[in-house]
Amino acid sequence: MSSSKDETKNKRKNAFSRRGFLQGLGAGTGVLSTGILAEQEAQAAPAAVSGPDAVSIMLDINGKSVKATVEPRTTLLDTLRNQLDITGAKRVCDRGTCGACTVMVDKKVMYACTILAVDAQGKKIETIEGLAPEGKMHPVSQAFWDNDAQQCGYCTPGFVMAAKGFLDRNPNPTYEQVKKGLGGNLCRCGTYVGVRKAVLQAAKTMGGKNA
């Protein structure tokens, strides 16, 4: 056992990757080495290993290729906010609960606090800043303004992105669908009534077409 532990330690020291970690565990526990996880790992292409020190990565954000230097543990959210000064996405729960950091990754609505920056490489990341040029308003943002769907406004960018992603998939939602579809975002001031109206208005102004 001690040797296998040492082996794990060495692997982790040299290269912290899930693959290495699982292999290390596998040496001492037969279950995992023959389990589903191991099978999937075996089929996957050889993992690109990075870290534990900061590494240079390229991210595709709002159609632009940008460079960042991140540790493997750094989330996409912290990279956007702390390094790239893209601060529309907010860090509120930092635990995938509240939706204040909602962005689109390859057209999917995602919480930026739940994605590691290194895993976001090669994907198309869209933040609220990409919805419209500065000084212009996307129809979803316009609808939030028109319906007073913000008070302190800290949850608003996440809500706007969630609404946009929701409308991309449901261009003509019913009121009941809006109440379910936007359930992944939390507001403290209590702006939900305005948000419901805003999403319905945005659907109407966009004429049932994708935003």
Place this chain on the structure above:
Amino acid sequence: MPNYSWPAMDKRRVMGQPIKRLDGPVKSSGRAKYNSDVHPKDMLWATLVTSPHAHARVTAIDLSPAEKMPGVTAVRAIKKAGDEVQWAGMEVASIAAINEEIARDAARAVVVKYEVLPHLVQEQDLAKAGTRAKPAGEQVSGDPDQAFKDADVVAEGEYGVPVITHCCLETHGTVVQWNGDHVEVWPSTQNVSGIPAQYATTLKVPANQIHVHMDHVGGGFGSKFPLDLWDAEAAHLSKASGGKPVKMFLDRETELTIAGVRPSAYAKVKLGAKKDGTLTVWESKTWGSGGFQAANLNADLFPYVYRKVPNRRVNHSGVSLNAGTARAWRAPNHPQISLISCSALDDLAAKLGMDPLQFFLKNADLTSKPDVYREQLNKAAAMIEWSKYGHARPDQTKGPIKRGLGIGVNTWGGLGHDSQCRITIQADGSVEVDLGSQDLGTATRTMIAMVAAETFGLQVSQISVGIGDTNFPPSGGSGGSTTVGGVTVSTRKASVNALGKIFDLLSPIMNVPADQLEAIDGRIQQKGNPNKAMNWKQACAKLGAQTISAMGENLSRNAPKEGLINQGVSGVQMADVSVDTETGVVKMNRLVAVQDCGLVVNPRTAESQVLGACIMSTCAALFEERVMDQQTGRVLNADMEFYKLSGIGDIGEILVHMDISPEHDARGIIGLGEPPAVGGMAAISNAVANAIGVRVGILPLTPDRVLAALANRRNA
């Protein structure tokens, strides 16, 4: 003295219109920069080392492992050996580093040794509090003992609501740079103008060398007035790091553990009435905790709104806990006292066999405004269709889903804090309105612009508002629903004063006496005569090289006699819920709010305030509770997954009626932050009791509590 009174209700062009909030575009396009977003050049990241123990003595603290870490720029001990910590999460040391990851690693590297001491973190069972409970003393009026003997019906009940946290989405914190004698601060605060004086005392820097900036704040709700220990630490870390700016914003766990709570309130109530439903006597023994320094509930407010009950005995005990401290929370004291009072009144009505609406109406003479409350109760009853859905306890419908209605009431003060406003008008016609206030999302910015636009006869888009900067004249902290009163009076006065200077300038040019001029629809004209007029731009062009600057001031002590603003509002909320008696789940159908708030400056944003308050009440009624673990002394749910807020689908439909009428309008402006945040919990709790026929005494009304209450009824 100039006439500062508001234009007549039917003459207003801008005030009273549902203007969209001025900062809506930057907020809903994600471009609003909050101070947690700012990133001055060379900024460092700070974090705290906090106590894992609820009560302990620090025996040793070793900062050196953190100090040695590459990238760490400063480490400070907040506690030293021998100091006690009184709650888990209390600040022990602080760290600044070149990035956030290193700062966190360094915090973990600091070695603190503790001698663990006994703690108390739960207060629901008063018997276990021992000497940690401090009775405030009994207050008695009339003869409650005799009144109970004389009463035809006496009801008793136990009620309560636990500690809840503000859970501001933008956590508490600041960015600060202390460079030489000068301090630049970007805080998240409800109190922009109040920050320099607080920092000056702590840092021993002259207040005029401290400059505060804040465009937006991500929620406060009463918890962001003081300069906190971590704000001061951030400044010291900046100085110790060669004057580089430092960002110190709490993480979510720390935010929910130490950055402020609303005190709990638990009660044993006994009350009595005559057969006809007249309330004759109230007795309550209450207790609760706001943390280590036990916050006292103002028991003099019992029975809430119905305070003129002739016989009364109240006593409240504050319980000191080893837990994070209380801060003001929208309408301090009122939501808890409304809940306890309206629940007990509702239970008494049930025991009398009386419709609760009739009971609340019948006893309206015990309120300070019988006519207003009667009118509001009737209005709310009509909106929620009481005659259609109202019934005696419980809902007799077959099947597991039971529906019920309930009532809660509110009251609050108002008036306005001290505020100074400076208006600058240039020859190009531009109007700048500056005051060191803040917009918490209440549309303060928008209302300032509306008052100025109204006075100058301009559109809101022609007014530039500057707030959130200590280079502007001081304005009070935003609390107690005093902001709209303060800033609208100072802005109105500054605007009237500035306009007077324009009239003086134009009088000889237009050949009209200054007191015969008026500003209306973008023109300065002879009163009532659009043919003798100049448009705003032409008029301001006459300034030439001059600039007009005028001040206006609201002094809170003078405000009552000036009559521009007022205090004392009333409101009624009614809830309609469905309870699944098999699962215990409470579902909101509707919540109705009838609210008077004097002269309503902006009905759109005023309604948003009421809607938000209703939703916050729903959160507290159904979901919110800080859960403490007596074993470890820690908060078990210091995150947003298990500290629950309602989502967009949890709130039912909300119907708001703003009581806008000439009579209310004539009273002047009254703030709206607090009153609608009061009655919702009571309305929802009463609706659940009405649906299922048994009181779920302790909030939040979670499925386990509902099922336990139903089981108790079956076993009884």
